[in-house]
Amino acid sequence: MSDETFEPRIVGFLCNWCSYRAADLAGTARIHYAPNVRIIRTMCTGRVDPTFVLKALALGADGVMIAGCHPGECHYLEQNFKALRRYQMLKHTLRALGIEEKRLRLQWASAAEGAQLAAAISEMTETVRRLGPLNWRDNWDEGDRYEQAIESLAREHAEALEVPA
Amino acid sequence: MSEREASPSGKGKLALYWAASCGGCEIAVLGIDDKILQVAEAFDIIFWPCVMDGKVRDVEKVPDKGIDLCLFNGGIRTSEQEYMARLLRRKSKVLVAFGSCAHEGCIPGLANLSSKEEIFQTAYHDTPSTDNPQGVEPQPETKVPEGTLHLPVFYDTLKTLDQTVPVDYYLPGCPPEPERIWDALTAILQGELPPPGSVIGATTTVCEECQRTRHEKKIKEFKRTWQIIPDPDTCLLEQGLICAGIATRAGCGALCPQVNSPCIGCYGPNEGVQDFGACMMSAIASVIDSDDPEEIERIIEQGIPDPVGTFYRFSLAHSLLRRGRLKGSGNGRVPVVADAAVEEG
Numbered sequence: 217m218s219d220e221t222f223e224p225r226i227v228g229f230l231c232n233w234c235s236y237r238a239a240d241l242a243g244t245a246r247i248h249y250a251p252n253v254r255i256i257r258t259m260c261t262g263r264v265d266p267t268f269v270l271k272a273l274a275l276g277a278d279g280v281m282i283a284g285c286h287p288g289e290c291h292y293l294e295q296n297f298k299a300l301r302r303y304q305m306l307k308h309t310l311r312a313l314g315i316e317e318k319r320l321r322l323q324w325a326s327a328a329e330g331a332q333l334a335a336a337i338s339e340m341t342e343t344v345r346r347l348g349p350l351n352w353r354d355n356w357d358e359g360d361r362y363e364q365a366i367e368s369l370a371r372e373h374a375e376a377l378e379v380p381a
Numbered sequence: 382m383s384e385r386e387a388s389p390s391g392k393g394k395l396a397l398y399w400a401a402s403c404g405g406c407e408i409a410v411l412g413i414d415d416k417i418l419q420v421a422e423a424f425d426i427i428f429w430p431c432v433m434d435g436k437v438r439d440v441e442k443v444p445d446k447g448i449d450l451c452l453f454n455g456g457i458r459t460s461e462q463e464y465m466a467r468l469l470r471r472k473s474k475v476l477v478a479f480g481s482c483a484h485e486g487c488i489p490g491l492a493n494l495s496s497k498e499e500i501f502q503t504a505y506h507d508t509p510s511t512d513n514p515q516g517v518e519p520q521p522e523t524k525v526p527e528g529t530l531h532l533p534v535f536y537d538t539l540k541t542l543d544q545t546v547p548v549d550y551y552l553p554g555c556p557p558e559p560e561r562i563w564d565a566l567t568a569i570l571q572g573e574l575p576p577p578g579s580v581i582g583a584t585t586t587v588c589e590e591c592q593r594t595r596h597e598k599k600i601k602e603f604k605r606t607w608q609i610i611p612d613p614d615t616c617l618l619e620q621g622l623i624c625a626g627i628a629t630r631a632g633c634g635a636l637c638p639q640v641n642s643p644c645i646g647c648y649g650p651n652e653g654v655q656d657f658g659a660c661m662m663s664a665i666a667s668v669i670d671s672d673d674p675e676e677i678e679r680i681i682e683q684g685i686p687d688p689v690g691t692f693y694r695f696s697l698a699h700s701l702l703r704r705g706r707l708k709g710s711g712n713g714r715v716p717v718v719a720d721a722a723v724e725e726g
Contacts, residue, residue, distance in 0.1 A: 266662045271701050301671075304678055308682065313494075314705050356704050
């Protein structure tokens, strides 16, 4: 995959009450925005377990967006504040693991803010495009690189037995 | 698969092995005290390199599935360890990932924050005790007049046992508590095993075993253990110490909180949890007593200087991301762009 053709894969966790409706609104209003985000609806940003974000990155996402109601407007009172704290905790940990913090974005977007959400998605897509592919699996997947070294052990053990008494 | 050939004594066959680990698990096996004699009554121990003489080639000669039970401790760090894991898997009816290293990578798994080159640089060059004027590093192949010598290949990434071969059961803990080892051995001896793939242990968290009183948690400042002498009766997390008891499987009897020290999570995640650190992050973040992004950031940055060591102390190798990023990752196709450059763009 060369630089020119790299299309970021971004997973978006959008809350049912605000941001998912904002995405709906962006659609019905025919607002153009980057098609790189794969949207998953959650009931609330407070439902977004850090596991979801890590799993998305581990499985090949180049970035993750969490979007929900503005602070103080959460359908479940204050769960978006929990999402905010978890997002900051996640960023802190991802940084320590060498993942650029801009690959994770928390976006507030009310049901009326289709244009803002669309703009945020386009902006994040461009940011992640500049960061390049994450390809996380390549960090640990050694393929069959060591197969020869592993298989040669059985042979060496057999040869070692051939020492004359 | 052919049936196990009955040993002359009619006993089952037991093997124990030690890969990338500290050796504490070997000692923990002896922690069952005189019950070890009951183990010896039930099993012929055919392979236990830490305790008795034995050769790998003898294991190679055992028919497939000829070992009834293999307790394997340690992570997989070299090609030799991977070979032994595959060999013992093939030869064993029941393979148990014994202890935190085999289960989750444990402390050796924290080396997944570094590459092989960085580890070698520290171990063979940088440490003050290193005397290596010629800068020798281990090579997988060395030619000498008599022929070619081989050393195992050292991996960039430590793997857990179940990332290497299929595992039947897990016995968590660093090391597993003797009582839990005995419970597991009894279950195996009596054939009362849980479904394959299970962790043999409790399905609650350390908080359930902890005697401290708990209230609503609201934290303005996280503390390190050296900063306070905690009150012995109140939940340690409420006092600002990051206690992993909330996410850690029970089984130890809350040993650390009993002596005023927070749980560090050696028993691994509770049932159904995929990523221990994610659970910890979720729980710890939600008790932060602030709605202001800047204040939250300050609380996190000041209170948790080492997030990976705090949330993944025992489980980095088994986490969803498995390791820190390697330089030149992404197949080296696109260089890692510094955040600052993107800031400007």
